[in-house]
Amino acid sequence: MEAAAVPIGHGHGHAHGHDAPGHDHHGHEHHGPPPANKSSRVDAPMLGMLLFIISEVMVFGAFFTAYFFIRIVQGQEWPAEGDHLPKLIAGINTLILVSSSFTLHWAEVSIKENNRRGLQAGIASTFLLGATFLFIQINEYVNIGFAPQDHAQGTIFYGLTGLHGAHVLIGLLALLTVTIRAFRGHFSAHDHRGIEIPGIYWHFVDVMWIVVYLTVYII
Amino acid sequence: MAAKLRAPGLLRAGVLTLVGIAFAAILDLTVRAATNAEPLVNGEAITLVALLAAPFFFLGGLGAFDEWLYWASGKPSRPEDHSGHGATSWKDYFRVNTDHKVIGVQYVVTSFFFMLVGGLLAMLVRAELAAPGAQFVDPNTYNGLFSVHASLMIFLFIIPVFAGMANYVLPLMIGAPDMAFPRLNALSFWMLPIAGVMMTLSFFAPGGSFATGWTAYAPLSTEVPMGQMFFTIGVQFAGASSIATALNFLVTIITMRAPGMSFWRMPLLVWANFATSLLVVIATPFVAASQLFVLLDYALGFNFFNVERGGDVLMYQHVFWFYSHPAVYIMMLPGFGIISEVLAVKSRKPIFGYRMMAFSLLAIVLLGFTVWAHHMFVSGMQPWIRVPMMITTAIIAVPTGIKIFSWLATIWRGVLHLDTPMLWSLGFITMFVLGGISGVMLAIIPIDIHVSDTYFVVAHIHYVLYGGSVFTIFAGIYYWFPKMTGRMFDERLGKVHFWMTFVSFNLTFAPMHLIGVQGMPRRVADYTEQFAGWNMFISLASFLLGLSTLVFVYNVVASWRGGTRAEANPWRAMTLEWQVSSPPPIFNFDAVPTVVGGPYEYGVPGAVHGVFRPAGQPDPHAKEPAGASARADAAGATHHGGTET
Amino acid sequence: MGSEQVKTSRESRIELFKMLGIGAVASVIGIIAGLAIDWFPIQASEEAKQIDSLWDLLLGVSVPVFVLVQAIVLYCVWKFRVRPGEEDKDGPPIHGDTKIEMIWTAIPAIILLVLCVYAYLVLEDIEGAKADTMDVRVVGEQFTWTFYYPGEDGKEIASKELYLPVNRSISFDVQTKDVLHDFWVPAFRMKIDAVPGTTQHVRATPTREGTYPVVCAELCGLGHAVMRQNARVVSGAAFETWLKEQPGKTNPGATAGNQGSAGQPAGLSGKELFTSVQPTCSSCHTLADAGSNSSTGPNLDDALEGKSEEYIRQGILEPDQQIAAGFSAGIMPPNYDETLKPEEVDALVKYLAKVTK
Numbered sequence A: 001m002e003a004a005a006v007p008i009g010h011g012h013g014h015a016h017g018h019d020a021p022g023h024d025h026h027g028h029e030h031h032g033p034p035p036a037n038k039s040s041r042v043d044a045p046m047l048g049m050l051l052f053i054i055s056e057v058m059v060f061g062a063f064f065t066a067y068f069f070i071r072i073v074q075g076q077e078w079p080a081e082g083d084h085l086p087k088l089i090a091g092i093n094t095l096i097l098v099s100s101s102f103t104l105h106w107a108e109v110s111i112k113e114n115n116r117r118g119l120q121a122g123i124a125s126t127f128l129l130g131a132t133f134l135f136i137q138i139n140e141y142v143n144i145g146f147a148p149q150d151h152a153q154g155t156i157f158y159g160l161t162g163l164h165g166a167h168v169l170i171g172l173l174a175l176l177t178v179t180i181r182a183f184r185g186h187f188s189a190h191d192h193r194g195i196e197i198p199g200i201y202w203h204f205v206d207v208m209w210i211v212v213y214l215t216v217y218i219i
Numbered sequence B: 001m002a003a004k005l006r007a008p009g010l011l012r013a014g015v016l017t018l019v020g021i022a023f024a025a026i027l028d029l030t031v032r033a034a035t036n037a038e039p040l041v042n043g044e045a046i047t048l049v050a051l052l053a054a055p056f057f058f059l060g061g062l063g064a065f066d067e068w069l070y071w072a073s074g075k076p077s078r079p080e081d082h083s084g085h086g087a088t089s090w091k092d093y094f095r096v097n098t099d100h101k102v103i104g105v106q107y108v109v110t111s112f113f114f115m116l117v118g119g120l121l122a123m124l125v126r127a128e129l130a131a132p133g134a135q136f137v138d139p140n141t142y143n144g145l146f147s148v149h150a151s152l153m154i155f156l157f158i159i160p161v162f163a164g165m166a167n168y169v170l171p172l173m174i175g176a177p178d179m180a181f182p183r184l185n186a187l188s189f190w191m192l193p194i195a196g197v198m199m200t201l202s203f204f205a206p207g208g209s210f211a212t213g214w215t216a217y218a219p220l221s222t223e224v225p226m227g228q229m230f231f232t233i234g235v236q237f238a239g240a241s242s243i244a245t246a247l248n249f250l251v252t253i254i255t256m257r258a259p260g261m262s263f264w265r266m267p268l269l270v271w272a273n274f275a276t277s278l279l280v281v282i283a284t285p286f287v288a289a290s291q292l293f294v295l296l297d298y299a300l301g302f303n304f305f306n307v308e309r310g311g312d313v314l315m316y317q318h319v320f321w322f323y324s325h326p327a328v329y330i331m332m333l334p335g336f337g338i339i340s341e342v343l344a345v346k347s348r349k350p351i352f353g354y355r356m357m358a359f360s361l362l363a364i365v366l367l368g369f370t371v372w373a374h375h376m377f378v379s380g381m382q383p384w385i386r387v388p389m390m391i392t393t394a395i396i397a398v399p400t401g402i403k404i405f406s407w408l409a410t411i412w413r414g415v416l417h418l419d420t421p422m423l424w425s426l427g428f429i430t431m432f433v434l435g436g437i438s439g440v441m442l443a444i445i446p447i448d449i450h451v452s453d454t455y456f457v458v459a460h461i462h463y464v465l466y467g468g469s470v471f472t473i474f475a476g477i478y479y480w481f482p483k484m485t486g487r488m489f490d491e492r493l494g495k496v497h498f499w500m501t502f503v504s505f506n507l508t509f510a511p512m513h514l515i516g517v518q519g520m521p522r523r524v525a526d527y528t529e530q531f532a533g534w535n536m537f538i539s540l541a542s543f544l545l546g547l548s549t550l551v552f553v554y555n556v557v558a559s560w561r562g563g564t565r566a567e568a569n570p571w572r573a574m575t576l577e578w579q580v581s582s583p584p585p586i587f588n589f590d591a592v593p594t595v596v597g598g599p600y601e602y603g604v605p606g607a608v609h610g611v612f613r614p615a616g617q618p619d620p621h622a623k624e625p626a627g628a629s630a631r632a633d634a635a636g637a638t639h640h641g642g643t644e645t
Numbered sequence C: 001m002g003s004e005q006v007k008t009s010r011e012s013r014i015e016l017f018k019m020l021g022i023g024a025v026a027s028v029i030g031i032i033a034g035l036a037i038d039w040f041p042i043q044a045s046e047e048a049k050q051i052d053s054l055w056d057l058l059l060g061v062s063v064p065v066f067v068l069v070q071a072i073v074l075y076c077v078w079k080f081r082v083r084p085g086e087e088d089k090d091g092p093p094i095h096g097d098t099k100i101e102m103i104w105t106a107i108p109a110i111i112l113l114v115l116c117v118y119a120y121l122v123l124e125d126i127e128g129a130k131a132d133t134m135d136v137r138v139v140g141e142q143f144t145w146t147f148y149y150p151g152e153d154g155k156e157i158a159s160k161e162l163y164l165p166v167n168r169s170i171s172f173d174v175q176t177k178d179v180l181h182d183f184w185v186p187a188f189r190m191k192i193d194a195v196p197g198t199t200q201h202v203r204a205t206p207t208r209e210g211t212y213p214v215v216c217a218e219l220c221g222l223g224h225a226v227m228r229q230n231a232r233v234v235s236g237a238a239f240e241t242w243l244k245e246q247p248g249k250t251n252p253g254a255t256a257g258n259q260g261s262a263g264q265p266a267g268l269s270g271k272e273l274f275t276s277v278q279p280t281c282s283s284c285h286t287l288a289d290a291g292s293n294s295s296t297g298p299n300l301d302d303a304l305e306g307k308s309e310e311y312i313r314q315g316i317l318e319p320d321q322q323i324a325a326g327f328s329a330g331i332m333p334p335n336y337d338e339t340l341k342p343e344e345v346d347a348l349v350k351y352l353a354k355v356t357k
C-alpha cells in the first residue's frame, strides 16, 4: 500500500521511467497541485514502509508477550509434555527462508546494473523459496501431533508461527506482483523502488522468522 | 446500469458486499463439509467469516483498491491525475476521494454522527439508571448499551475526529499540497464507517450486542454470545484505520514541510499530531493483537485465556492496557495542540515556552508507555509492579502540568477575545485539570484499591474525555469552521452551547465522584436505594447535556447552509492555513510558501510566519491570501511531479 | 524594550501576588468544603481509617492546585479581556521564562513524589502481615459468593454470608470458578479481583460490628449488578458460636440440604425467603407479590403462571435443565440445591405456585 505515493516531490518524478512528463495537463480550470517541498532526505514510501514495519514488530511483540506470560510467568513446560518440536526440519526451513533474502538481494543488485535476466531469476527464485518455506511450514502443522486447542503451549506455537506464516503469505503476494512486473519489463537501473520497498518487507519477514525460530524452537 | 455497476462507487460497493457475504457462506460451507463438521449450516460461523470478509469486498467495490490492483497486475501505472481531488457536490463526499480536505470533512462528519449515536446510547443508560431496579431494559441490553456507548465514543468519535481535523488543517499548516499517501488516506477513512456500522449493528446479533465493556476482559469476552465479535472485529478495522493515518501524518510531517519550516517553527498542532502518531504506530498493534487473541479463543478454541489448559487471564489485561493507556493520550494530545492554536490567537500573544510545550508532548509519549498497569492495581497481577507504576503515573502529571501552566502564562496579560472557540479552550483548562487531579488520586494505590471500578472512575473518564477531549474538539470545530466550510457560525448559539454544556456537564459528572467513593460500582444496571437520589439528579442533568449537543448540531447545520461568508483570515492568525482563502483552493497553494519565522509571533512588530513568494525574495508584506491571488498559475504550469510507483 | 520590560514585570508581579492571595483564601475555603463532604461509607476497618486520612491529605493537595488554576483563568478573563477599542491590539510578545518554567516543573514533581512515598507507606501498612490472622476462602462464581472457613480436622465450613469477628485480622484468599469477579467490601475499603486459575489475597481488620454489603466490582456478565451479599461483623464470642453451629463441608453433594443457607433463621415464609436467601431471588426476578422488579431472569408472574409445583421445583434446583425463552443458561445460580434446606425449597415452591396461579 505504500506504493500509493502521489506527489512527493519534484526531483522525484524523473526517477521513474514510466512517469512521462506532460500527462497532467488537463486544460485550465483543473491544474495539479504545486510540487511539495522535500523537507527530508528520506524517501516518503521508504519511510512509510519503515513505520509500517515498526507497527508490525509491535504486533509480533504482543504475541511474544503472550509467549512470555505462558512460558515464563506461568512457568509452563516447553514444549508441552509429550510434544516434540521438529528443530531440524524447521532449521532447514530457516536456511531456505534466509537464502531467499540473498536471492532477493541479488535481484536488486542485478537491476541496478540493468541486468534484467538477473532480476527475473533473482525475484522468481525468491518467490519459489518463500513458497517452499510456507509449504514446509504447513506440512509441519499437519504432522506435528498437537493442535492449538490442546493446550496453551500449542496456542502460542501456532499463534507465533501462524502470525509469521501470514506475513510470509502477504510477502509472497507482494513478491508475486514484483515478479509479474519484472517479467513484463518494468523496472530499470534508475527505477527500482518498486522492488526495494517490498524487498525491505521481505527482509523483515526473514529476520522476524529468525527470532521466532530461536524463541519457539531453540531456547 | 452495467456501466454504473462497473464504476467504483456505493452501488458497486453494495453489490460486492452481498457478494462478500455469499463468499463467506460458501467458504464456510465448503470448509465444514470438508471437515464433516456438525451441523453443516452454522449461522454464527457464517456471520463471523462475513464480518471479516465482507468489508474488504465493500472497500473493493468502493474503489479503494482499484489503483493498487491496477499497479499490482503489472499494467503500466496510471499516474494520479488529481481528478479525485476536491468536492463540487455532496456526492463527492460519498466516493473514494483523495483530497485531504474532503477526507477531513468526511472524517469529522462521520465521527460526529457516531458521537450522536453513542450519546443517544448514553441517554438510554441514564434513563435506565434514573431509578433503582429495572426501568425498561434487561441487564444484558444494559451492559450492551454502555459497552457500545464507550466503544463508539472512543474508537469512532474521539480518535477519528482528531484525525479528521488534523487531516484538514495539518497539510495546510505545514505548507504541503496534500498528505503523503492520498490513497492510503482515503482507505483509512473508509475503514471507519465499517467499524462503526459493525459496532452499532451488534444490537441485532443473536444474544444481543457485545456487553463486556469497552475493555472486553477475557475470559468473559470469550464466553459470551456472538455480539462480542462485532467489537472484536470492528476494533481491527478502527485500529487499522488509525495506524494508517498515523503513518501518513508522520511521513507527511517529516518529508513535506515547506521550505523554512524547521521542526521548531511548526505550529503546536503539528507537534501534537506528530507525538500522537508515534503513539498510534507503536501502541495500536497491541489492541489489534489482544482482540485477535479473543477471536482465536472464541472462534477456534485456542487457549490464550483458558486456564484449564494453561492460558493466562491477566495477559489479556497487560496487552490491552499497553495499548489503551497510551490510547488515552492518543485521545488527548491532539486536543492539546488545538488549545495551543486557539489560545495564542485569541489572546494575541505567543505561546509561552514553545519548546517546552513540544518537549512535554514527547515526554508524555515516552512516559505513556510506562504506566499501563495503573489500570490493574486490583487485578491480582504481581504486587511489585504496582509501586513503580504509581510513580511513573504520578510523574506524568508533571509534563501535563507544564502544559497547563504554560497556557495560563500565555493568556496572562494577553488581549483575550472571549468568543466561542476561546470559551471552549478556557473551559477545557478548568475541566481537564479536575479530571487530571482525579487521575492522580486514582494513581495513588491505596485510594485506587477502594475506588477502582466505581463511579469515581466513571467521573474521571468523563472529566478527561468530555471536559478534556470533547471540549478541545468543540474549540477546534468552532475555530476552523470558517476555514472548513467558508461560512461563519452563529456566535450567539455557540455561546449558548458552551454555557449549557458547561453547566449540565458538571451537574452530570461531578456527583459521580461522590457516589463512587460512597460505594456505587460501575457497570451495573441496578443499585441500592442509597444511591437513588443522586442518580435521579444525574440522569436529569444528563438529558440537559444531551439537549445542549442538539444546539451545536443545529448551529453547524444552519451555519453551513446559510451562514455569512467567511473571510480568509477572520481571526487574524499567523499560521499558514489562514493565509489561503476559506475554504482553501483545491490544491491548497499555487506555490508552496516559504516559512521565515515562528508560528505565534503575535505582538512582535512586523513578524511574519510564512511568505507567499518564490523563495529567495522574502516579502514581509506578503500577507494577502494566496489562494485569492495568482490564480493565473504562473508557477503552476511548469512542474507537476505526479509520480506513481 | 529594556525599560518597558522592567515595568511590565513589576506590574506583573503585583498582579500575581494579588491573585495568589485570592487563591490562598479560595483554597482554604475549598479544602474546608472538601473535608466537610461526607465522602465515604461507614468506616469499619483498620485499613479504612488509613485510606480515609490519605484521602483527606490528597484533598488538601488537590484543592489548591485546582483553585490556583481556576483563579488564574478567572482573573485573566476579568482583567485581560478585550476592551472596546482594543480589538486590533496585540499582547506583549513574551516568549517564555526559564526560571518560572523550572519552578512549575519542580514543585509539582516534588509534591507528587512526596505523595507517592506516603502512599507507599500506607500501602505497606494496610497490606502487611498481622498477628493472629484468620484465613477465609472466598469463592466467586456467576453470580454469587461463597465463603469457606477452616473447620476442625481440615474440613471447610461453607457459608453464603460473610461472618467476621471484630478486631481480628482477616486474610481473604479469593478465587473464582468461572470469569473475573472482584471481592469488595466498601466499608473495609479493600478489594481484589478473583482471577481464574489463581488465588488472590487481600487483608482487612474489621473494627466495628454491623452488617455491610459485599459487592462484586468486576463486570462478570448479566448478573453482575446483583452479585451482592452481606458481611456481618460480630463479637469474637458470637463468631465462635456461629462457627460451631455450621456443619462441616466434606462433600457438597453429600451434605446438600444441611448447610448453606447459614445464618437464615429457620421458619421463614416463602415470601421472606424469596427476598432473603443469598443471592436473593428478587434480585433477578420480577414477582408482583414480593414487590420485586428485576429482569435478569424471567418475570415469574408470567413464566410460572399455572405451572405445576414440580416444574417450579426443577426451575429452582436444576435451572439449566430447561432454559426459559430469551434467557441463557448459566446465569441463575446452579447451587440452590446445596445452599437451601429442603424445607426452604418446599416453602419457596409452595409460595411461588400460590402467587402465580
Ligand code: HEA
Pocket: B215, B328, B329, B331, B332, B374, B375, B393, B394, B396, B397, B398, B400, B401, B402, B404, B432, B433, B434, B435, B436, B437, B438, B439, B440, B442, B443, B444, B448, B451, B452, B453, B457, B460, B461, B464, B465, B468, B469, C062, C065, C069, C108, C111, C112
Ligand atoms: C483523555 C483521556 C484520559 C487522560 C488524559 C487521563 C489522564 C490520567 N489518568 Fe486516566 N483514565 C481514562 C482516560 C484518561 N485518563 C479512562 C478512559 C480510564 C478508565 C478506563 C476504564 O477502566 O474503562 C482511566 C482510568 C485511570 C486509572 C485507573 C482507574 C481504575 O480503573 O482503577 C488511573 C489510575 O492511575 C488513571 C490515572 C490518570 C492520570 C494520573 C492521568 C494524568 O495524565 C493526568 C495529568 C493531569 C493533571 C494532573 C492535571 C494538570 C496538572 C497540573 C495542574 C500540575 C499539578 C498537579 C498536581 C501536583 C496534582 N486513569
Ligand code: HEA
Pocket: B115, B116, B117, B118, B119, B120, B122, B123, B125, B126, B146, B147, B149, B150, B153, B154, B158, B212, B213, B214, B215, B458, B461, B462, B465, B466, B469, B470, B508, B522, B523, B524, B525, B542, B545, B546, B547, B549, B550
Ligand atoms: C469520549 C468519550 C465519552 C463521552 C463523550 C461520553 C458521554 C457520556 N457518557 Fe460515557 N463513557 C465513556 C466515554 C464517554 N462518555 C467510557 C469510556 C465509559 C466506560 C464504559 C465501560 O465501562 O466500559 C463510559 C461510561 C458511562 C457511564 C457508566 C456506565 C456504567 O458503568 O454502568 C455513564 C453513566 O452515566 C455514562 C454517561 C455518559 C453521558 C450522560 C454522556 C453525555 O455526555 C452524552 C451527551 C449526549 C449526546 C451527545 C447525545 C445528544 C443527542 C441526542 C439525544 C439525539 C441523538 C439523535 C440521533 C442519533 C439521531 N458513560
Ligand code: CUA
Pocket: C140, C141, C142, C143, C180, C181, C182, C216, C217, C218, C219, C220, C221, C223, C224, C225, C227
Ligand atoms: Cu461477579 Cu461482577
Ligand SMILES: [Cu+2]
Pocket: B324, B325, B328, B372, B374, B375
Ligand atoms: Cu491509564
